[in-house]
Amino acid sequence: xxKITKSQPxxxxxxxxxxxxxxxxxxxxxxxxxxxxxxxxxxxLTSEQFGLCGYTGVPxxxxxxxxxxxxxxxxxxxxxxxxxxQATCKSELLDSGRxxxxxxxxxxxxxxxxxxxxxxxxxSEHFGAVKKKDLSLRVLPTQEKCDEHFRxxxxxxxxxxxxxxxxxxxxxxxxxxxxxxxxxxxAIDTWLDPEVIQTREDFEGVIQELExxxxxxxxxxxxxxGAVAKGYI
Numbered sequence: 001x002x003k004i005t006k007s008q009p010x011x012x013x014x015x016x017x018x019x020x021x022x023x024x025x026x027x028x029x030x031x032x033x034x035x036x037x038x039x040x041x042x043x044x045l046t047s048e049q050f051g052l053c054g055y056t057g058v059p060x061x062x063x064x065x066x067x068x069x070x071x072x073x074x075x076x077x078x079x080x081x082x083x084x085x086q087a088t089c090k091s092e093l094l095d096s097g098r099x100x101x102x103x104x105x106x107x108x109x110x111x112x113x114x115x116x117x118x119x120x121x122x123x124s125e126h127f128g129a130v131k132k133k134d135l136s137l138r139v140l141p142t143q144e145k146c147d148e149h150f151r152x153x154x155x156x157x158x159x160x161x162x163x164x165x166x167x168x169x170x171x172x173x174x175x176x177x178x179x180x181x182x183x184x185x186x187a188i189d190t191w192l193d194p195e196v197i198q199t200r201e202d203f204e205g206v207i208q209e210l211e212x213x214x215x216x217x218x219x220x221x222x223x224x225x226g227a228v229a230k231g232y233i
Contacts, residue, residue: 074121157185
């Protein structure tokens, strides 16, 4: 994961919340499902993350059309993911004695939303948000130093959890899925070709490039490649 730095809630979301809460005699439809500007919000979230999925690091901007699974039995789309699921948000609101649809819950909390890849197709190809469903994660991409919980293997593109929280998060999201391993391995090989990248200065140069968005986009798996490169320094 790469730390996502959240900005203030965008106007499209905040104006909806304010408008619903201002309805007399009492607020009405203060829920994410009733929020209509989802496409605009998704675009904002995607830009905020420099075009990368908040869980996996795969591209979720226009580059998502190039994603292919080894079996060709999956398709991929970008969607708004709730770090704390909508079902959990609703349960917490009701458990606290508030009224769903009248009181504001975390299903409309901008800091609870990220852009993430959604896998469709045969279940054996599922990973990420579609596997998480209503489960909780102990490591979130909005947490400080979330990247320090994981290590990536250059030899096969695999991922290791460096804490129990990370290991559980890998299991929930299936970040060790063979498709992700293959994509990560390909990205690492492309950026860290040993015939080209050899000296400390070479690795430092790669790291700098991976941390510098071009046209608002970071390379796919930028934080993965960067983590491997830092291991050489």
